[in-house]
Structures are given as structure tokens and as C-alpha cells.
Amino acid sequence: MFDTALTTSDLMFLAKGAGMTLAITGVSVAVGTLLGIIFGVIRVQIGPIWSAPLTFILDIFRSVPLLIQLVLGNAFQAIVQFGWEPFTTSCVILSLYTAAYCTEIVRGAIDAVPPTTRRAARSLGLNWTQDMGYIVAPLAARIALPSWIGLTLGVLKDSSLVLWLGMIELLRASQILITRLQEPLFILMICGLIYFVLSFPIARLGGYLEKRWSPND
């Protein structure tokens, strides 16, 4: 159908790039979400004044372009001689970037749980942990879900920036093939298709959970 020089091994090369994209995104979203939940709960618990330093640091990660964070982060780890692989550096920076956004999502979701509902839970004798676990967590998760899915899809795409650290992920792999084969449109189409295939299940998972949880509201 297509007259192309693209070989099976080239496709494998792309697939490996996609695997790298998925790995970096998976690690960063997992670690970032965990940190985001911890930071979000801390922010709600200790209030805006005491959490100001934390908020300030997270604001930096939210406002400085990711590319600059990656390059500076990499330079920093070299200067202090952490000796990190580019993969580690990429995951650390992207995790913090994800955590910064996730913290806001978590804080907003916890704040959106009606205080009167929480007071009712406490008045039944539930302690703070039980209130958080059985009331706040499920309700906040429902509220946070759409934003969190959006964040995850964003990180999946933004992870392409780690190519600046020499990582060969999906976009970089495509670029290499384009340089060699001079078939930019076709290769970019395949690259875009792979991004879509990676994103689609995440988006669907969101839709599925939203539907499953909705009759309960």
C-alpha cells in the first residue's frame, strides 16, 4: 500500500522508543501521584500559612518550563556528582513536575468534600484516619479523577522532552528514523498513532471509572 523504506526492525526501534516513553511516564505518574497525595494532604492539614514553603517549591515546578527543569536538573546532578543515568534524572524531574500539579488536584478535591459530611463521619466516632480513608478518599478520588487523567495524558506527551537528555523515547526514535529515511510525514503519522494507542486506554479508564462511580452520587 505504502511505498516505504521502513523495515520491521525500524518499527521495533519505534516500539522500543514507545516502551521508554511508557516507562518514564509510568514511573513519573506513579511517584508523582503518590507524592502529590502526600503533599496535598499535608497542605490541607497544616493550612496555607505553614505549607507556604512547600507551595512555593511546587509552584516553581509548575511555572518553569519542563525543558528548562530537565536541562538544569541534569546539570545539577552532574555538578553534585549524583552520577544519575539520564533515565533516573528524567524520572526524578518528571515525578516532581507531576507531583506539583497533582498536589493542587488533591488539595482541591479534599477541599471539595463537604465539611458537614466529614463532621458527620467524625460524630459517629470515626477517627481522622478512618474519615480520610472511608469518606474523604473515595469522594475526593471521584472529584479528582478527570483532572488526574488530564495530567497523566499531559505527562505522557511532555515526557518527549527527555530527548534533550539523550533519551531515545518515542519522539526521538521517530526523529532518528526521519533523518535516515527522509519520510517525515509517514513516520510522524505512525509516531502519532502510537501516542494515541498509548493514551486511549488511559482516557477510557477515566471514562469507565467515572461511569462506574456516577450512579452513587
Add this chain to the structure above:
Amino acid sequence: MIEIENVRKSFGPLEVLKGIDLTVEKGEVLTVIGGSGSGKSTLLTCINGLEPIDTGRILVDGTHVHAKSTDINKLRCKIGIVFQQFNAFPHLTVLENVTLAPRKVKKMGRAEAEEIAIKQLNHVGLGEKRDVYPSRLSGGQQQRMAIARALAMSPDYMLFDEVTSALDPQLVGEVLDTLKMLADDGMTMILVTHEMSFARDVSDRVAFFHKGVMAEIGPPEQIFGDPQNEETRQFLSNVR
């Protein structure tokens, strides 16, 4: 027995309770009436320790509610409270709403908790609704569920804060009937209400709150028939 001794409580510069002294005996039904902002809700939330107090003390069966050494969550099992807002847990079915605290706080098994829950739900006339989510209930049904949820902890005391105020008029009756039933069963209750004829009907004593002070307390015949306090008289003539 609930003993409230010289309790003062401020929110910032606003003193909401200005030295309340009040004792509620076992089996007694005390109704609290009074104007908006007079401190009625605040008193109830202080009794089960949801709000701290500034001075004075509150004892429930001799236990100091606000003492650091008190296991407040254990004490709260004894004191059920139902609020004006319905406060259903929207992600749980009616049955799960009612079994949550018995299972997690009292560490009851599922079967035992459900048995108690179903008994309480039947008691308030919601036996058939046990598997639906609260969003499918009317306001009156949600409020009765909240009552069943509190009763499932087998409390010795029940506090009700204007539980019919957010209801459509035609739903008020079903909830008041539930309260009446509880009172007839001998439950010790403090209820804040604006339903004066109901208060007159079920109360052993009626307390009138005015600007953070308990201005008058007495049997319903006295408060409604022959109030001694000028403020009480004025309040009652306004609500009638």
C-alpha cells in the same frame, strides 16, 4: 447524664456561649429553642466534642468531654447527633451508610452490623431502601437514614439539630414521627427545633436560648403557656 457547667465558647471576638449551666437526666427529652445565632448548634457540637470550649466543662456520664485523656471517639459512640443538612455518605448505599461506623469503630463483623442496621432501618421505615444510594432518597428519607445511622451505634444520648429545617413541609411529619417514637422509647434527647407544637408535645423541659445565654428553662407548659422571661415572650410571639 449530661452535665454542662459554666461553658463559655467564642469564635474569635464573638462570644457564642456565655456561661451555660445545664443538666440533662437519663431519659429526659430537652428541647432547645431560640433565635438564629443564639448558640444552639454550637452547644450541641460542644457536647460531643466536635468543637472545643474555652472555659467550664461538659461531663457525659461523668466523663470529661474535652479532657485530653478522654478517648473522644469512644465517647462519641455514646452520643448520636443528627444535623440539619442530611450528610449522607453519597458513595455508600443506605445499608453501608448505616453499617460503616459499627464495623469500623466498633469493629463489628459484617453480619452483626447488617443485622443491627436492618433493624434500625426498619425502625425508621427504610427497610426496603437498604440497597439504594442516598441520591435516590427524598430529603425526609435521607434524614431518617441519618437517624438510623446514629442509632446503629446504640447511643445513650441523641442530639438533633433542626433536623426538619431543610425539609419540604410535607416531609417534616415523617421525621417528627420518628423523633416522637424515639422519645416514647425513652431515649435521652436534646433537640433543637423551630417546631413549637412538636416541642410542646414531646419535651420534658424546654430551654430558651438568647444571645448565648440560657434565658429560661422549664416544663413546656410554663415556657409556652406562661413564660417568665421577657425575651422568651417576645420570641414566642414572633414565631407564632
